[in-house]
Amino acid sequence: MIKVKNISKEFDGSPILKGISTFFEKGKTNLIIGQSGSGKTVFLKCLLGLFETNSGQIFFENSPINLMTTKERTVLRQEIGMVFQGSALFDSMTVEENIMFPMQMFTKKDDDEVRERANQAIKRVNLINANEKYPDEISGGMKKRVAIARSIVMNPKYLFCDEPNSGLDPKTAILIDNLIQEITEEYNITTVINTHDMNSVMEIGEKIVFLLNGKKAWEGSNKDIFNTDNEAVSNFVYSSDLFKKVRKMYLEKK
Amino acid sequence: MRVISNIGKYFLMLQNVFGKFTKWKVLRQLIFKDIESLIIGSLGIVSFISFFVGGVVSIQTALNLENPFLPKDLIGFATRQSIILEFAPTFISIIMAGKVGSYITSSIGTMKVTEQIDALEVMGINTYNYLIFPKIIALLLYPLVICISMFLGIFGGYIACVYGGFSTSGEFIQGIQLDFTPFHVTYAFIKTAFFSFILATIPSFHGYFMTGGALEVGKASTVSFVWTSVVIILLNYLITQLLLT
Numbered sequence: 103m104i105k106v107k108n109i110s111k112e113f114d115g116s117p118i119l120k121g122i123s124t125f126f127e128k129g130k131t132n133l134i135i136g137q138s139g140s141g142k143t144v145f146l147k148c149l150l151g152l153f154e155t156n157s158g159q160i161f162f163e164n165s166p167i168n169l170m171t172t173k174e175r176t177v178l179r180q181e182i183g184m185v186f187q188g189s190a191l192f193d194s195m196t197v198e199e200n201i202m203f204p205m206q207m208f209t210k211k212d213d214d215e216v217r218e219r220a221n222q223a224i225k226r227v228n229l230i231n232a233n234e235k236y237p238d239e240i241s242g243g244m245k246k247r248v249a250i251a252r253s254i255v256m257n258p259k260y261l262f263c264d265e266p267n268s269g270l271d272p273k274t275a276i277l278i279d280n281l282i283q284e285i286t287e288e289y290n291i292t293t294v295i296n297t298h299d300m301n302s303v304m305e306i307g308e309k310i311v312f313l314l315n316g317k318k319a320w321e322g323s324n325k326d327i328f329n330t331d332n333e334a335v336s337n338f339v340y341s342s343d344l345f346k347k348v349r350k351m352y353l354e355k356k
Numbered sequence: 357m358r359v360i361s362n363i364g365k366y367f368l369m370l371q372n373v374f375g376k377f378t379k380w381k382v383l384r385q386l387i388f389k390d391i392e393s394l395i396i397g398s399l400g401i402v403s404f405i406s407f408f409v410g411g412v413v414s415i416q417t418a419l420n421l422e423n424p425f426l427p428k429d430l431i432g433f434a435t436r437q438s439i440i441l442e443f444a445p446t447f448i449s450i451i452m453a454g455k456v457g458s459y460i461t462s463s464i465g466t467m468k469v470t471e472q473i474d475a476l477e478v479m480g481i482n483t484y485n486y487l488i489f490p491k492i493i494a495l496l497l498y499p500l501v502i503c504i505s506m507f508l509g510i511f512g513g514y515i516a517c518v519y520g521g522f523s524t525s526g527e528f529i530q531g532i533q534l535d536f537t538p539f540h541v542t543y544a545f546i547k548t549a550f551f552s553f554i555l556a557t558i559p560s561f562h563g564y565f566m567t568g569g570a571l572e573v574g575k576a577s578t579v580s581f582v583w584t585s586v587v588i589i590l591l592n593y594l595i596t597q598l599l600l601t
């Protein structure tokens with residue numbers, strides 16, 4: 103469980119996040135949606151502690167991160183898995199080495215154990231015949247799988263994904279979404295996903311927070327989003343004709 | 357104003373480099389990798405330049421010594437002095453600012469823009485130590501590069517002088533040994549030690565704190581080269597003033 107209380111963040115005097123409060127539950131896929139530039143990445147990086155917020159508080163379980171010592175933060179970070187927008191794989195390492203890396207850094211496991219655990223994670227994300235390849239030799243979808251494997255290899259309590267299916271074809275995007283959701287349930291992780299992909303909203307939006315110009319403009323589940331009379335969010339979600347029709351059909355059926 | 361705040365940021369960065377240390381097993385591998393790319397990878401170009409510039413220095417000296425009353429061993433002497441005092445430590449360092457410096461800036465900068473540094477940070481790694489410390493250690497071998505440069509520079513001078521018919525081999529070797537002041541070598545290596553630290557840290561700074569995309573990585577490398585050279589030249593002046601006058 104992550105709680106966010108009234109956080110704000112500005113860069114050089116211009117406000118990017120404006121007083122956001124919400125919470126994210128365990129075992130659920132929580133989505134942050136909003137247009138490009140609405141502050142999703144900044145929000146996620148505040149949760150991660152990569153950016154300091156200007157005001158407000160963030161609680162992991164019940165500990166506020168801004169009051170944590172450096173040591174406590176280091177411990178917390180090892181409980182967090184993060185999938186970056188561009189995957190952020192270490193390009194000097196092979197796929198297998200990328201996934202082994204966090205364990206080599208932070209556990210006392212010997213090389214065989216590390217390799218074995220890495221290969222469990224590789225299997226879990228359905229990566230086939232890629233162990234010895236370098237990141238620039240694999241496809242975008244495979245890179246995401248490697249990034250997901252690397253982020254779960256330390257059994258995190260929290261998983262953050264920044265636009266996990268940007269740059270993927272729709273079919274691969276759905277596979278990646280489903281993989282993240284399965285992992286979330288299986289390991290009972292608190293997962294927060296940034297996205298502007300409407301398929302993801304419909305497929306895995308157990309909780310959705312809609313950001314508009316750095317403010318929380320709406321929150322609810324993917325079921326609520328069909329019925330909402332909040333204009334901002336329905337304009338955003340139903341900006342394509344296809345989704346407008348789907349919504350109409352859904353409401354008529356009810 | 358920007359420069360002053362950047363200088364502050366640079367020193368904070370250095371403080372962080374020596375903060376929380378990365379696991380030794382991992383650090384060792386990084387150091388070896390950096391020795392390979394920064395030191396071993398530079399030997400070729402440094403040798404090539406040193407040999408030929410050494411040759412040119414001795415030919416130029418010879419051509420300026422047309423007066424038959426001047427002893428021929430001055431050619432070897434002048435070549436040795438200019439190579440040991442300036443050419444090897446300073447001139448080669450400027451070349452290294454271009455080669456090693458832009459390599460460091462662009463490799464760290466690429467990691468920055470592709471969020472690899474964020475990824476390390478999220479894992480709880482001290483990225484300053486992880487990325488910059490191995491480079492500082494690898495460049496502790498930099499004086500070795502300068503040593504090779506000195507040797508090859510003088511050797512190039514010898515070849516050019518003897519085979520160009522400007523003096524005999526004996527005269528040149530006598531010139532090299534003429535009036536030898538060991539402190540000049542010490543002075544050269546004191547400079548080199550400072551330069552090696554500059555070569556590791558200023559380009560790292562420009563890579564680590566850059567923002568933007570691939571285009572900005574290129575720009576950052578250029579800016580990094582300019583600043584690294586400027587600092588080397590200023591430091592060279594300062595150290596010379598302090599040690600030789």
Ligand SMILES: Nc1ncnc2c1ncn2[C@@H]1O[C@H](COP(=O)(O)OP(=O)(O)O)[C@@H](O)[C@H]1O
Pocket residue numbers: 113118136137138139140141142143144145
């Ligand atoms: N490090 C930074 N420094 C200054 N401004 C930033 C920085 N990171 C993001 N911003 C600004 O914050 C705003 C929101 O960006 P971002 O969170 O990346 O949007 P999104 O992820 O929703 O597309 C943008 O206007 C961006 O320019």
Ligand SMILES: [Mg+2]
Pocket residue numbers: 142143187264265
């Ligand atoms: Mg973003």
